[in-house]
Amino acid sequence: MLLALTLAWTASLAWSLPPNPQRENRSIGENQREAKKAAKDQRKLDHRAAKKQRKAMKRYNKAQRKASKQQKRRYK
Secondary structure (H helix, E strand, O other): HHHHHHHHHHHHHHOOOOOOOOOOOOOHHHHHHHHHHHHHHHHHHHHHHHHHHHHHHHHHHHHHHHHHHHHHOOOO
């Protein structure tokens, strides 16, 4: 009986404690490293998006030239 009460009490205590909290006070170097990595990742994403945009623009211009060329052929 005493063992069951002890187990129940420790289980309830375990539920009331928060799981391992993360440290809020980090050293300056860690924050700087994270900021640099985040900036680098953002630059990569921006570069990829710009490249996609350039390729889309190139395809659009090519399609426009092709359509214009066919339009000229029809009315000759």
